Amino acid sequence: MNESDIFEVVETEQIPGAKFEVVQYKSLKGSDNLYVAEKVFFANKADIHLKMIRVTLERSEILIEPGALYFMKGDLQLKSDIQQGLSKGLMRKFTTGETLFQSRIKGSGEVYLEPTFGHYSLFNIEEDGLIVDKGAFYCASADLEVTAKMQGNVSSALFGGEGLFQTQIKGTGVVVLVSPVPTAELLIYQLKSGEKLSVDGSFAFARTASVEFRAEKSGKSFLQSATSGEGLLQTFTGPGMVWIAPTEEVYKRLGAFNTSMYPVTR
Template sequence: MIAESKFYNNINVLDSVDKGNFKAEIIEYKSLTGSKNPSLARHLYYIQQAGMTLKQVKVTLNNSGVIVEPGALYFQKGNITCDANIGGVGGLAKKMIKNKLTNESTFNPLYKGSGEIFLEPSFSHFIVVSLDNGSIIVDKGIFYCAESSLEVGVASQKNISAGLFGGEGWFQTKISGTGTCILESPVPMSEILKYNLDNERLQVDGNFALLRSDSVKFSVERSGKGIAGKLTSGEGLLQTFEGTGAVWLAPTQPVYGSIGASGVSSLAAAPYNRNNPA
C-alpha cells in the first residue's frame, strides 16, 4: 500500500468523469526520475522543461464496459474479461469496411466487468467528451476509448466538395449514443476552441477541426469567387461548417506541424510567403 501511495503522489488528474459504474481519468506523471542513463535523463529534463508530461488513461469499471483501441491496453486489475466485439459475420464485414474507410482499427476490444484498466502511457494529449443521446463526427485516427453504451461507426461525407477537398477523405469516424469517450488530441484541452453554432457558419483555412456535431453540415468552399477572388484574398479553399451544433478547433495544430517540418524560423515569414515559398 505504501508503494501504491507513492505512485499516486506522483500523479495529477487532468480531467475525469465518474458515473458510479464507469469512471475515466486522464492522469499525468509529475516527474520522470527513474532513468539511470545520463543521456536519456538529459532528454527527459528538456522534455519536462518544455512542459511536456507523460500521460495515461485510467478506466475504473463497476459491472460495466469500455471499448478500447486495439493495442492500447497496458495493464488491468480485477475481474475483467475481453470480448473481441465482432458482432457475427455481418458485424465482421462492417468492421472491416470501417477499418478501410476511417483508418480506425478493425476490431475494438470490449473489456467488461469490475476493476481498473490502465491504457498505454504517452506524451500525447487526451480529451474527454460526453454525449447525451447525440452523435459526433471526429477526425481520423483520434478515437481512443469509449464507454460501452456508445456506438463507434462510420459517417460518409454528404457533400462532394468535402469528400474531394476537405482533407478527411470520404469517410470519418462517428460516435453515437449516451456515454463518455476519450479522444487522442494533437493539442491539449487548453488549446482547443469550442464553438457552439446557432444556425451559423464557421469557415476554417486549414485542416484543424477535431470534431463536430452530426447536425452540423460540412463542406468546402472557395474563399473568393474565381481567380480574382483568390488573388485578392490570398486564400484558397475553406472548410465550412453550417447549422446548429458544436465544432471543436485546434488552432495551434498547424503551428506545431510547421515547426516540425521547417523549424521555428518558418513562423517568422509573412503568411503569404509561408504559403508561397520561393
C-alpha cells in the same frame, strides 16, 4: 508510494458504472541511460508530462483499441470481437483507419491504457453524436458505436481535406479521443442554426453530427479565392458544436523545421 504521489488527474468524465480520467505523472525521475535522462530533464523543464487513460469500472464495460491496454486490476475480463459485424468492421477499417477488431473489458476494477506524451480529450455524448478525425478514437463506454461516416456532399469529400469518410461516434456515453493538441488549446464554438464557422486549414478536430460540413470558396468566384490567397475554406454550419485546434498547424511547422535542421538518421 501511493498513486496520488505519482499521478495527478487532469480531466474526468463519469457515467453510471464507469469513470474516465486522464492522469499524468507529476514528473519523471530519469533513467540510467544518459541520453534518455537528458530527454527526461528537458521534458520536465518544458512541463511535458507522460499521460495515461485510467478507467474505473463498477460492473460495467468499455471498448478500447486493440493493443491499447497497459495493465488492469480487479475482477475484469478482456475479449476481442468485430464491432457491429464483419461488413461494418471492414468498412470502418478501410475508410477511417480504425481497427477491424475492438477489445472489450468488462467487470469491476481499474484499467490503465498505454502511456504517451500525446494528448487526450474526453467527450460525454448524450444526444447528438460526434464526427471526428480519422484515427482519433481511442476508447469509449460500451454503449457507444464507432462507424464510418461518408461526407454529405462532393465538395467536402474532394476538397475538404478530410477525405471521403470520417469517424462517427453515436449513442450515449463517454468517448476518449487522441487530440492533436492539449485540451486547454482546443477552441469550442456553439453555432446557432445557420451560423457559419470557416477554417483555412484542416485543424477542425471534431463536430457534433448536426453540424453541416462542406468546402467553400473564400470569395464569390474562383478568381477572388485565388487572389485572396485563401483558396477553399472548411465551412461548418450550425446548429451544433465544433472543436478546432488552431495551434496544431504551428506545431506541425515547428516539427518540420526541426526535422529539416536535424534530420533523423538510422
